[in-house]
Amino acid sequence: MCAKQLVLRQRTELLGALCCGFTAEPLDCVIDLLLSWEVLIWEDYHNVQGLTKPLCSKTRDLLDLVYTKGEQACSLLLAAFDQVLPEAQKAGLCLGKGHLKTGDIKKTPTSASEALLVDRPALVKKIRDHVDGALDALMEAGCFTSQDCDEVLLPVYTLSQKVRKLLDQVRFRGEGAAKTLLQYLEHIDSKPQCVKEERQLSTECIDYKKKLRSSVDSQSRLLSTYGGTGRFSLDNIYTDGILEAVQREREVTALRLQDVVGLHGTINEEADTILVSGEAGTGKSTLLQRLHLLWAEGTLLTDILMLFPFSCRKLNAEKKILSLKELLFQHCCWPDRGQDKIFQFILDHPQLVLFTFDGLDEFRQSFTDEERHCCPTQPAPIHILLFNLFQGTLMKGVKKVVTSRPHAVSPSLKQYLCKEVLAKGFSPVGIDHFVRKHHNDANIATRVVEALKANTALLGLCHIPVFCWIISKCYKELLGCGEGIPQTVTDVYLMVLKHFIQKRVPQQYRTLGKGWLQEHQEMVRRLGQLALEGLKTSCYLFTEPDLQKCSITHQDLGLGFLIHCKDFSDYADYKHFEFLHITMQCFFAALYIVLNNNDNCSVILNLFQSHCKQTAHFNHKICFAHCLKPVADDCVAEIPNQRITSEFVAGLLSQRHRNLIVQSCPAALLEKKYKQVMKCLSKGLQKHFKSIPPPVKSEKKSMHAMPSFVWLIKCIYEMQESEIAKDAVAKLEVEHFKLIYCNIGPVECTALAFVLRYLQNPVGIQLDFNSVGDVGLEQLLPCLHICHSLYLRNNNISDEGIRKLVEKGVQCECFKKVALFNNNLTDDCTKYFAQLLKAKNNFLALRLGNNKITSQGAEQLAEGLRCNTSLKYLGLWGNKIGDRGAEALADALKENTTLIWLSLADNGVGSEGARALAELVKRSTTLEELWLNQNCIRRDGVESLIEALKVSATVKEVWLRGNNLSMEDVKELSGQESRLIF
Numbered sequence: 001m002c003a004k005q006l007v008l009r010q011r012t013e014l015l016g017a018l019c020c021g022f023t024a025e026p027l028d029c030v031i032d033l034l035l036s037w038e039v040l041i042w043e044d045y046h047n048v049q050g051l052t053k054p055l056c057s058k059t060r061d062l063l064d065l066v067y068t069k070g071e072q073a074c075s076l077l078l079a080a081f082d083q084v085l086p087e088a089q090k091a092g093l094c095l096g097k098g099h100l101k102t103g104d105i106k107k108t109p110t111s112a113s114e115a116l117l118v119d120r121p122a123l124v125k126k127i128r129d130h131v132d133g134a135l136d137a138l139m140e141a142g143c144f145t146s147q148d149c150d151e152v153l154l155p156v157y158t159l160s161q162k163v164r165k166l167l168d169q170v171r172f173r174g175e176g177a178a179k180t181l182l183q184y185l186e187h188i189d190s191k192p193q194c195v196k197e198e199r200q201l202s203t204e205c206i207d208y209k210k211k212l213r214s215s216v217d218s219q220s221r222l223l224s225t226y227g228g229t230g231r232f233s234l235d236n237i238y239t240d241g242i243l244e245a246v247q248r249e250r251e252v253t254a255l256r257l258q259d260v261v262g263l264h265g266t267i268n269e270e271a272d273t274i275l276v277s278g279e280a281g282t283g284k285s286t287l288l289q290r291l292h293l294l295w296a297e298g299t300l301l302t303d304i305l306m307l308f309p310f311s312c313r314k315l316n317a318e319k320k321i322l323s324l325k326e327l328l329f330q331h332c333c334w335p336d337r338g339q340d341k342i343f344q345f346i347l348d349h350p351q352l353v354l355f356t357f358d359g360l361d362e363f364r365q366s367f368t369d370e371e372r373h374c375c376p377t378q379p380a381p382i383h384i385l386l387f388n389l390f391q392g393t394l395m396k397g398v399k400k401v402v403t404s405r406p407h408a409v410s411p412s413l414k415q416y417l418c419k420e421v422l423a424k425g426f427s428p429v430g431i432d433h434f435v436r437k438h439h440n441d442a443n444i445a446t447r448v449v450e451a452l453k454a455n456t457a458l459l460g461l462c463h464i465p466v467f468c469w470i471i472s473k474c475y476k477e478l479l480g481c482g483e484g485i486p487q488t489v490t491d492v493y494l495m496v497l498k499h500f501i502q503k504r505v506p507q508q509y510r511t512l513g514k515g516w517l518q519e520h521q522e523m524v525r526r527l528g529q530l531a532l533e534g535l536k537t538s539c540y541l542f543t544e545p546d547l548q549k550c551s552i553t554h555q556d557l558g559l560g561f562l563i564h565c566k567d568f569s570d571y572a573d574y575k576h577f578e579f580l581h582i583t584m585q586c587f588f589a590a591l592y593i594v595l596n597n598n599d600n601c602s603v604i605l606n607l608f609q610s611h612c613k614q615t616a617h618f619n620h621k622i623c624f625a626h627c628l629k630p631v632a633d634d635c636v637a638e639i640p641n642q643r644i645t646s647e648f649v650a651g652l653l654s655q656r657h658r659n660l661i662v663q664s665c666p667a668a669l670l671e672k673k674y675k676q677v678m679k680c681l682s683k684g685l686q687k688h689f690k691s692i693p694p695p696v697k698s699e700k701k702s703m704h705a706m707p708s709f710v711w712l713i714k715c716i717y718e719m720q721e722s723e724i725a726k727d728a729v730a731k732l733e734v735e736h737f738k739l740i741y742c743n744i745g746p747v748e749c750t751a752l753a754f755v756l757r758y759l760q761n762p763v764g765i766q767l768d769f770n771s772v773g774d775v776g777l778e779q780l781l782p783c784l785h786i787c788h789s790l791y792l793r794n795n796n797i798s799d800e801g802i803r804k805l806v807e808k809g810v811q812c813e814c815f816k817k818v819a820l821f822n823n824n825l826t827d828d829c830t831k832y833f834a835q836l837l838k839a840k841n842n843f844l845a846l847r848l849g850n851n852k853i854t855s856q857g858a859e860q861l862a863e864g865l866r867c868n869t870s871l872k873y874l875g876l877w878g879n880k881i882g883d884r885g886a887e888a889l890a891d892a893l894k895e896n897t898t899l900i901w902l903s904l905a906d907n908g909v910g911s912e913g914a915r916a917l918a919e920l921v922k923r924s925t926t927l928e929e930l931w932l933n934q935n936c937i938r939r940d941g942v943e944s945l946i947e948a949l950k951v952s953a954t955v956k957e958v959w960l961r962g963n964n965l966s967m968e969d970v971k972e973l974s975g976q977e978s979r980l981i982f
């Protein structure tokens, strides 16, 4: 098909490709290329870009214009799309590759202005880091006025747009300006710009920078949580958590703290907002605090001159309209002099400034991009300022780091994100480090660590830092509990409550008796009522007046323990910002619901039924919209907190805690509430299962769970009620459970195993893209006997997790497949898999792609393969087994009569490895597909494979793309053997 036809037929797709991202950058890049290839002349450029046109109109105009210019122009347009669009977006498009070689049409410029046009695409990238220098050079040479500079530096422009404006202005000013710019570019020194700016800082700016540093330093030096009895220096207690960046295609990569603000993991270069998201207590605020401290000490973010930290919770209190200047100076740090100069410096040097916003989920208004505000001096309500900062309409170029729980991150906010970082809590090593840092006494630390290791359900909870902190704080109660207790989140919070009450009891009566809850029930009820009220209005504050209303003092609350001050500076000001950690507030609310003597169970019904109504279809939008509907007046308002509260209600009503609770609430009423919850949970699960669509022909019946399913399972676990679990899944006929991207961590794994172990028939469990980790994997083991396939792509699993999996797996008759793509596996894990292969002669598929397995691992695996007579699929894509590994595997599989699929793609295999594999091809009577893409096999290696294929009756395809072969080799060799795929 000719290029003109391609442009016409794919008009909608081409339009979509340039307009879907809400940023003009792809269109601008296409235009840059077309200008440099002379498809567009300067006049066309102005016509297309027209000042106030929306993005879609510009793109339509461009497509129309190029279409009228004929076949060659269309061909170049497609080539420009090919260069600009990311691979994923090109997937469905036909861009007529090979029509034209774009390199051939690049003209040799005859003037400086022409040079700027011909090199425009490259110059846009190059000048990005030198806009200020270029403007200075142009001003000095008298080519630009300060008005020209202002036009270029308008804060609404992205950095690339500023460069394009600059280039346009230079063209407008003529050949002299173009020459000056080219000369400047030739002499750009390699020093980063900030070094120069540092030298030019006015004394006002230097003084302000010092003041800001010292204020940030004092705010972040102590761990901001719990005053009174224990204040930790952040340096002493901070423990690295797991951080991951979400990439395009929803892949994730690991990040370090220092990468949070860097380029690593960027998905949209034009945006400035970095989101750190994570569930309650995963350490988002602490991470931010650590960044602040390291900046203040001058050890990290050294290219940032001014850092402004904000707390969204505090900003809720700002009722007046204010300008950006007031926001910065009044809410962060007041300049003693030269306010205007300092503010001007901030406006002029956005790349040297960082804003951080902690706890967007606590901000009362939800993000919207409906109201634009771009003037830094114009006052506006606080939410308008914030939302425009996030979008980049205001203070484009200033990096902003925002933390939030996931539920508060709307799709409309996501489109303005430059990267998304997931805070996933502690790894098992992190838990160990944290506990040891927490306890000065090494003996106690060791006992706590051992107690955790002996109670894996609890260890699972501790990967969330706030639990780790609670457990460390209540270590005396923990060590006195005996083995295996506590098991559930409710157990942990009851332990906290007991600890807290214990502290209020006079020294001489310190040992609490069995009736401890009853003795303190009045206060617990009052706090519970307060908490419930707070949750109904999404209010997380327990302010002084609130407490006074309930005749509770801060002493009652136990300042040293329960109070969670998000920002240490708040502590001095606790009358206004006292704060109980939200999960604790949910727990008190649940206690109130359970202890309430009111016979009417409508609160419980509302609490549980609102979730149960959701169907099993995985549709976040529907689910989210449903969740946002207010459920009922007497029910808590916000869904995530509602979920946490209902889990506690289920836990408190469980038979295990009956003896404690029954002292404060009549037994008959408790029983009624218990039955009510049991009924809701069981009905909820049934509804969920009933809504599973029938399987597509020839496919397995599978269920894609959504968050409400995970919540139901967690409630059942909190109740520790095997009967509901049994009932719920007894009649379930599903062959495959899909729980991908469901925030499944160790806690959820414990609950899943508790329920799924009662399934009648074996299922596949797909948990790809979660945070299962070694601890979670261990938690899943109780349901391994009903699991035929386990999929754990991207789950931070290491060799230790595999050791435990295999230990159990060899005893489970129906466990036949495991997929562990992209985890942290090394050669160590292969000895366990070798054991599995030796012991289980019904095992079918082992997929270990994208791990860190070398030739040594392959050799160990080979030992297992030698004895195995069942494996059909073996995947080692993206490891480093090399020739030696390939030889070992090929040799071990010589006599094998089951393997039909083998992937050694991207493993550094050369011709020697290929020769060994050729032997396998020759001898195998079952092998059908061999994947050897992205290796370094040369022509001689391929020739031995061709020879082998002559004898093989089973092999259908050998994939050899991306090896060390010339075009001629490929042409010639593919002519010799059609089963080779190049």
Ligand SMILES: Nc1ncnc2c1ncn2[C@@H]1O[C@H](COP(=O)(O)OP(=O)(O)OP(=O)(O)O)[C@@H](O)[C@H]1O
Residues within 6 Å of the ligand: 223, 224, 225, 226, 237, 238, 239, 240, 241, 278, 279, 280, 281, 282, 283, 284, 285, 286, 287, 359, 405, 434, 465, 466, 467, 469, 582
């Ligand atoms: N990296 C860490 N090192 C040491 N302790 C930590 C770390 N992260 C979190 N903690 C502990 O866990 C507590 C809760 O962490 P933090 O407040 O940062 O969580 P969060 O994700 O902001 O929670 P929320 O969503 O409820 O606001 C902290 O007060 C601290 O005790």
